[in-house]
Amino acid sequence: MSRRLRVMQAFKAPRATTNPYIVMLDEALGSADGLEHLRFSWGSAIFGRYDAIHFHWPEAKFGGASRLRAMGKRFLFAALLARLTCSRVAIVRTMHNIELPQGMPRCELAMIRRLDRLTTLRIALNPTTPIPADAASETILHGHYRDWYASYPQPPALQGRLGYVGLIRRYKGVELLLQAFAEARASDDALSLSVSGKPSSTELTATITELAGAGVELDLRFLSDAELVAAVSRSELVVLPYRFMHNSGGTLAALSLDRPVLIPENDTNRALSAEVGAGWVHQYAGDLDGATLRRTMDEVRRLARADRPDLSARDWDAVGAQHVRAFRRAVAIRRGRSYTGSARSVAPVRKQA
Incomplete structure (x- = not known):
């Protein structure tokens, strides 16, 4: 029997x-077999004993309320990089974003790039991540939100209600949605639109x-989980017109609450649509317009669909x-051993070096 891995x-x-x-x-890893689940502290990360370390958004390790604290975080990150460079610890990164973060100081970006070069294995959240x-990589699908939202009341959908729910940023295209809705309502005044979420700026x-x-209807503030569940559930169709969409928590939240979505093609x-079953993921090409909203509604x-989208591949026990299997493979790679297991059979898209 394999020994338990210590993974920070x-x-x-x-x-x-x-x-x-x-x-x-955190909950899934805490109950997973074969794993000693360690949470982060700078002292343990730099001086402690563990087999692998798992990053999500490494840029979050920087920053601080003062210039002195920011400099301290950079020093600690540099020390951690030095420890990882000189040890046999495997580095695993979940690729939430495709691009490097914008607006960071050069020294911090340089350390993020150094971490990229040291990374032993990457985890993609969908099979199209480059x-x-x-x-070395594994694809492990983003787990669903069904259990997370299970304790909140879920009101019935309002006929004709389109909904946008989530933080509002320029790239998410809410302005385009409002313009398209105005076109759609000019032909069908039974339609309504709810926009719920906090915008990123006063402008x-x-x-x-x-x-x-x-x-x-506008509700331009940060929503509690109960408010998010209510806003999604009242929507007959959730519309997320992002200008760029790769890993969308909003899409998965809507599907977890059994509401169909309209999202860019x-x-x-397309892979998500094939996974969850017909009638749940509707897509559009080009710019969103009123005709697309009316046609999708x-x-x-009109079209038949199952009672719930199929999210069985995203159960958290499986995730x-x-x-654990991905961590074990990363440790084997770092230590020069062969490993025949796989976290998931679907391979991410390969990007040419």
């Missing part, structure tokens, strides 16, 4: 404001408020076990 996660004990993905992963051609708040016309979303009402 690059996050601390979850708090009330922690990303739900991290909270659910991975360097010479990099964006002003733009959205100005574009909101007849039939639009791309390889990632008609499809939602935890797949992570």
